[in-house]
Amino acid sequence: MMDSCIVYTIIYSFLISLKGSIVKDIIQPKLLKGFRDSLPSTESIRKHIIAKLEKVFTLSGFLPIDTPAIEYSEILLGKSGGETEKQVYKFMDQGEREVALRFDLTVPFARFLAQHRNEILLPFKRYHIAKVWRGEKPHSGRYREFMQCDFDVVGSDTASADIEIALLMYRSMKTLGIQEFKIHVSHRGIFNALLDVLDLHDQSVDILRLVDKIKKIGEKAVKEELSSITDKKSCAAILEFIVPAPTFAETLAKVKKLVSAENPHVQRMTEISSLLEEIGIANFFYFDTSITRGLDYYTGIVFETFLSGCSEIGSVCSGGRYDNLVSVYSKEEIPGVGASVGLDRLIAALESLGQLPPVPSGADVLITCIDESIIGHSHKIAEILRSENISVEVFPSKKKLASQFTFAEKKNIPLAIIIGEQEKQQDAVNIRDLRKRENHDHLMLNEAIVIIKELLNP
Amino acid sequence: MMDSCIVYTIIYSFLISLKGSIVKDIIQPKLLKGFRDSLPSTESIRKHIIAKLEKVFTLSGFLPIDTPAIEYSEILLGKSGGETEKQVYKFMDQGEREVALRFDLTVPFARFLAQHRNEILLPFKRYHIAKVWRGEKPHSGRYREFMQCDFDVVGSDTASADIEIALLMYRSMKTLGIQEFKIHVSHRGIFNALLDVLDLHDQSVDILRLVDKIKKIGEKAVKEELSSITDKKSCAAILEFIVPAPTFAETLAKVKKLVSAENPHVQRMTEISSLLEEIGIANFFYFDTSITRGLDYYTGIVFETFLSGCSEIGSVCSGGRYDNLVSVYSKEEIPGVGASVGLDRLIAALESLGQLPPVPSGADVLITCIDESIIGHSHKIAEILRSENISVEVFPSKKKLASQFTFAEKKNIPLAIIIGEQEKQQDAVNIRDLRKRENHDHLMLNEAIVIIKELLNP
Numbered sequence: 001m002m003d004s005c006i007v008y009t010i011i012y013s014f015l016i017s018l019k020g021s022i023v024k025d026i027i028q029p030k031l032l033k034g035f036r037d038s039l040p041s042t043e044s045i046r047k048h049i050i051a052k053l054e055k056v057f058t059l060s061g062f063l064p065i066d067t068p069a070i071e072y073s074e075i076l077l078g079k080s081g082g083e084t085e086k087q088v089y090k091f092m093d094q095g096e097r098e099v100a101l102r103f104d105l106t107v108p109f110a111r112f113l114a115q116h117r118n119e120i121l122l123p124f125k126r127y128h129i130a131k132v133w134r135g136e137k138p139h140s141g142r143y144r145e146f147m148q149c150d151f152d153v154v155g156s157d158t159a160s161a162d163i164e165i166a167l168l169m170y171r172s173m174k175t176l177g178i179q180e181f182k183i184h185v186s187h188r189g190i191f192n193a194l195l196d197v198l199d200l201h202d203q204s205v206d207i208l209r210l211v212d213k214i215k216k217i218g219e220k221a222v223k224e225e226l227s228s229i230t231d232k233k234s235c236a237a238i239l240e241f242i243v244p245a246p247t248f249a250e251t252l253a254k255v256k257k258l259v260s261a262e263n264p265h266v267q268r269m270t271e272i273s274s275l276l277e278e279i280g281i282a283n284f285f286y287f288d289t290s291i292t293r294g295l296d297y298y299t300g301i302v303f304e305t306f307l308s309g310c311s312e313i314g315s316v317c318s319g320g321r322y323d324n325l326v327s328v329y330s331k332e333e334i335p336g337v338g339a340s341v342g343l344d345r346l347i348a349a350l351e352s353l354g355q356l357p358p359v360p361s362g363a364d365v366l367i368t369c370i371d372e373s374i375i376g377h378s379h380k381i382a383e384i385l386r387s388e389n390i391s392v393e394v395f396p397s398k399k400k401l402a403s404q405f406t407f408a409e410k411k412n413i414p415l416a417i418i419i420g421e422q423e424k425q426q427d428a429v430n431i432r433d434l435r436k437r438e439n440h441d442h443l444m445l446n447e448a449i450v451i452i453k454e455l456l457n458p
Numbered sequence: 459m460m461d462s463c464i465v466y467t468i469i470y471s472f473l474i475s476l477k478g479s480i481v482k483d484i485i486q487p488k489l490l491k492g493f494r495d496s497l498p499s500t501e502s503i504r505k506h507i508i509a510k511l512e513k514v515f516t517l518s519g520f521l522p523i524d525t526p527a528i529e530y531s532e533i534l535l536g537k538s539g540g541e542t543e544k545q546v547y548k549f550m551d552q553g554e555r556e557v558a559l560r561f562d563l564t565v566p567f568a569r570f571l572a573q574h575r576n577e578i579l580l581p582f583k584r585y586h587i588a589k590v591w592r593g594e595k596p597h598s599g600r601y602r603e604f605m606q607c608d609f610d611v612v613g614s615d616t617a618s619a620d621i622e623i624a625l626l627m628y629r630s631m632k633t634l635g636i637q638e639f640k641i642h643v644s645h646r647g648i649f650n651a652l653l654d655v656l657d658l659h660d661q662s663v664d665i666l667r668l669v670d671k672i673k674k675i676g677e678k679a680v681k682e683e684l685s686s687i688t689d690k691k692s693c694a695a696i697l698e699f700i701v702p703a704p705t706f707a708e709t710l711a712k713v714k715k716l717v718s719a720e721n722p723h724v725q726r727m728t729e730i731s732s733l734l735e736e737i738g739i740a741n742f743f744y745f746d747t748s749i750t751r752g753l754d755y756y757t758g759i760v761f762e763t764f765l766s767g768c769s770e771i772g773s774v775c776s777g778g779r780y781d782n783l784v785s786v787y788s789k790e791e792i793p794g795v796g797a798s799v800g801l802d803r804l805i806a807a808l809e810s811l812g813q814l815p816p817v818p819s820g821a822d823v824l825i826t827c828i829d830e831s832i833i834g835h836s837h838k839i840a841e842i843l844r845s846e847n848i849s850v851e852v853f854p855s856k857k858k859l860a861s862q863f864t865f866a867e868k869k870n871i872p873l874a875i876i877i878g879e880q881e882k883q884q885d886a887v888n889i890r891d892l893r894k895r896e897n898h899d900h901l902m903l904n905e906a907i908v909i910i911k912e913l914l915n916p
Contacts, residue, residue, distance in 0.1 A: 027532060029573035029787040032557060037526065037570055039577060040521035040584065047512075047522055054505075059844045061821035061851030061871075063498035063504055068603050069527065069589060070493065070547070070559075074485060089528070091549030094593040099490060101528075112495055115487035119497060121868050123854055124500065133526060136553040145526050153854070160833045160854035167837065243715035278834035279841065323762075329487040375618045376736035379625065383737065386517045388750075393519030395619035396581055396611070410579050413519075 009391035034144030057127040067108040073098040101133040105150040114329030122155025152338025159271040184288035189265030196232040251287040299323040317347040362411030363393040476724040484670025492596030515585040525566040559591040563608040572787030610796025616715040617729040638766035641744035647723030656692040709745040757781040820849040820869030
């Protein structure tokens with residue numbers, strides 16, 4: 001309906017032109033490497049998980065936004081240019097503008113904030129669930145198109161806002177039925193303060209990169225590489241810092257010793273620790289000083305979430321605090337804190353834990369067709385059942401009843417209704433429970449509705 | 459978390475590099491022409507409408523799928539090429555593959571069907587709600603990025619499947635609270651049969667194009683232009699055909715006279731007419747023989763939906779039946795019937811009718827902050843309220859109470875909770891109804907929950 005004539009002409013000429021030469025000209029259906037379709041079984045589960053997360057977000061007053069998939073390259077990439085841009089899908093549009101597909105939801109959010117500053121009340125809490133694209137080398141579990149699910153509070157540099165994000169991460173996991181997980185937290189400001197204390201500020205990029213690899217290459221390898229950058233004493237201090245103690249309190253005590261209890265970042269972390277205790281969720285948090293979130297732009301608390309029993313999958317929800325999100329687009333300083341659920345990774349984790357929600361059935365009831373002359377009556381009954389919140393599929397043409405039952409079973413539809421001319425005359429229906437292979441025959445429609453509801457929710 | 463180092467390096471170097479020269483180097487935040495952001499007020503309403511439509515679809519056993527936004531150009535455009543492709547966003551990816559952004563959801567669905575034929579059970583009912591992109595000249599109400607919402611039944615060429623789509627269109631409108639609407643139906647096969655009867659098959663493209671313009675240029679202009687293509691008798695027959703009679707039955711009678719009652723397409727339309735009567739929704743349908751759906755690929759029934767009181771907006775839900783969707787990608791013939799809700803147009807129509815759902819409030823309750831030392835207690839109470847399905851925002855730092863009330867009012871939050879150290883000690887809260895400016899002071903939390911629920915749903 002939004003369809004303009006020109007686009008239809010494409011499709012039309014395309015379909016028609018090939019009509020005479022179908023066999024010769026078939027185009028092999030295929031997808032680009034790193035891209036995939038989502039069949040109903042997968043897509044239903046994805047929608048189910050997204051709905052649960054959205055419920056968590058809105059219960060905390062986070063509201064949805066959306067931004068375009070395509071923006072000016074300059075807006076998305078700044079003037080950085082060079083080798084690093086290679087992952088981003090960039091091209092010239094019809095008007096010879098340099099455009100790009102968004103590669104994350106953070107940069108568009110920064111642009112959005114600067115652009116709509118007058119329409120937005122701070123503190124502003126938004127979530128954004130949308131696809132992003134990156135032309136990375138695709139490998140197991142990593143795709144060129146994937147969905148991100150970001151939530152941020154901007155306009156408040158407080159422990160309260162930090163805790164709000166921590167709570168959302170906690171509640172997201174709980175809501176999805178995940179019982180055993182740990183949210184690892186650290187603080188980039190404290191790490192930088194340590195480097196300042198050790199007078200290693202200039203080597204910070206190399207050191208961050210190295211620390212970030214500790215989970216991959218191990219403590220010993222990090223130590224070896226560190227000693228080539230720093231002196232022995234600094235190396236020992238960094239190692240002491242990044243290897244966390246067993247409890248939050250002990251790690252906090254160590255950090256106070258290595259940096260300073262007066263450091264504002266250490267104080268913030270102390271405050272967060274008390275808040276976690278007071279709210280009663282401290283058990284789910286672990287002060288993990290080895291976490292730096294790599295080279296990204298965080299300046300405060302950082303988060304990563306690990307599920308017990310699937311360490312190979314990595315963090316399923318990560319984020320942190322940044323001093324100023326919009327500096328590229330505005331003179332105003334807007335601090336923020338947020339996190340992002342890695343939906344595909346989360347689904348993979350739930351799958352490996354056997355905790356994926358069951359694939360929803362195609363419908364609750366299949367109204368079979370044994371007499372095409374009463375199909376109108378079948379649709380009428382279907383509409384009545386739907387008004388009772390029962391999902392109904394009507395088989396569209398006559399076929400052996402056994403095949404229709406098989407169809408229902410393959411689509412995971414638990415109940416079938418069988419109606420012939422006689423039932424139509426008497427306003428009756430026969431129900432078959434396909435799971436138990438039991439019949440409930442000759443029921444008036446009102447009775448049938450009651451029985452269907454009982455059979456669906458015993 | 460899905461974020462690779464390289465992309466972070468982009469953002470990092472981008473944000474950091476500009477840090478020293480903020481004032482000079484600010485990038486003006488702006489969007490490409492034809493694209494737009496969706497602020498929370500709009501996005502909440504869009505999500506609300508989509509959720510209602512999804513409920514309609516799943517109640518009829520339609521299941522969701524998704525496909526990539528980017529595909530091989532050849533797959534999306536076939537080998538057509540030429541002038542017509544200009545609207546499609548096409549580019550070379552990092553691997554020098556010619557790729558394009560999808561411009562509708564029908565072509566990807568055809569490819570999907572052919573590719574996953576072995577995983578799919580026919581008849582197959584799917585819905586797909588996703589963005590598409592077209593580099594059209596943007597003008598009022600037409601954007602380069604917009605959302606489509608398609609639903610189709612494939613694998614069944616029956617009146618039952620046709621009626622299923624008609625029912626979904628009907629129920630979509632009803633569910634959105636639209637009372638007055640008409641779904642105009644016609645049949646492309648019947649129109650073609652008329653052209654065959656008149657021996658005008660070769661001029662069909664010109665005639666279709668002309669008939670399609672009747673609502674725009676009027677009957678008289680169409681007549682004039684028609685007479686330059688056909689003889690007087692044919693011209694009269696076409697005009698008689700395309701100007702519908704007042705009732706479905708009368709138009710059907712006329713069509714039988716002009717074409718033939720024995721024509722299978724006329725018989726299908728007769729069957730559909732009886733089904734609409736039997737199901738009891740015939741009042742919402744109008745046999746409008748002027749509808750052709752332009753040059754597109756329909757071969758059977760076609761649909762357009764018009765809302766009373768906003769004729770200027772055009773059809774908000776259109777579709778039809780096609781003989782064979784997958785011929786480009788497969789030798790198998792799979793017939794189908796489907797329709798597409800024009801979400802943006804529908805929202806515009808609801809807005810002009812004053813029937814948009816109200817903008818949801820930012821939250822049910824704002825827990826104000828008058829003492830930062832008890833923020834942990836506030837978050838604790840917030841979590842308890844959320845577990846009661848009450849959405850809660852916690853104001854993150856101390857500010858004048860009046861400003862916090864104003865903040866809540868601007869965000870459409872109806873209730874505020876005020877807690878100080880004394881209330882914390884006594885496990886009490888004070889509630890303020892910001893709408894009525896009434897206080898409910900010193901309530902135990904359990905009492906408070908009851909009162910909040912009453913105040914929210916009086």
